[in-house]
Amino acid sequence: MCIALTVLCLYAASVLPTMRIACYFLSSVFVYVLCAEQAYMTALLIFAASGGICFLLVPDKTALLPYVFLLGHFGIFRSFLSAHLKDPVASLLVRLLYCNLFFALALLLAVFVLRFDITQLELPLPLWAVVPILQAVFLAFDLLYAAAEKYYVTHLRNFVIPRR
Numbered sequence: 001m002c003i004a005l006t007v008l009c010l011y012a013a014s015v016l017p018t019m020r021i022a023c024y025f026l027s028s029v030f031v032y033v034l035c036a037e038q039a040y041m042t043a044l045l046i047f048a049a050s051g052g053i054c055f056l057l058v059p060d061k062t063a064l065l066p067y068v069f070l071l072g073h074f075g076i077f078r079s080f081l082s083a084h085l086k087d088p089v090a091s092l093l094v095r096l097l098y099c100n101l102f103f104a105l106a107l108l109l110a111v112f113v114l115r116f117d118i119t120q121l122e123l124p125l126p127l128w129a130v131v132p133i134l135q136a137v138f139l140a141f142d143l144l145y146a147a148a149e150k151y152y153v154t155h156l157r158n159f160v161i162p163r164r
Helices: 002-015 020-029 040-057 061-084 088-112 127-160
Strands: none
Touching: 002 020, 002 040, 002 061, 020 061, 020 127, 040 061, 061 088, 061 127, 088 127
16 A cells, blocks of 8 residues: 555656645655564565656656655654664754765756756755755755654554554
């Protein structure tokens, strides 16, 4: 079910003219169902299977880049880190570093493998102003993800996985 919902959200993100960010966010949340049960290897398999199926089904392959390079595995990392690192400030800094690292890897892939010319990119702000905005976006994503985790645990978990 997690694969189907993820594929549906990623397909919607690639073909719909609006709501792309919401679809990307939802596609990243579905893997948390497995992380809440400490099934991290299964969550990694769900992430890989979702990416593979989407590669076959989604018409615009570049629409998969945000999911494959950051959003899909962020929830797995976030859940694993929160289970093993109890200091909230250190955990937040590590998550922010994780987002920056994978964003940089995606950017390097776009430049060196896909031959994306970054000098032709016209930003409305100077680059020094974009970096702090990007950090705020990562923090907002992390806060929204935490809210989605809490909602799942408090409201949906017993419906998805009935307890005895």
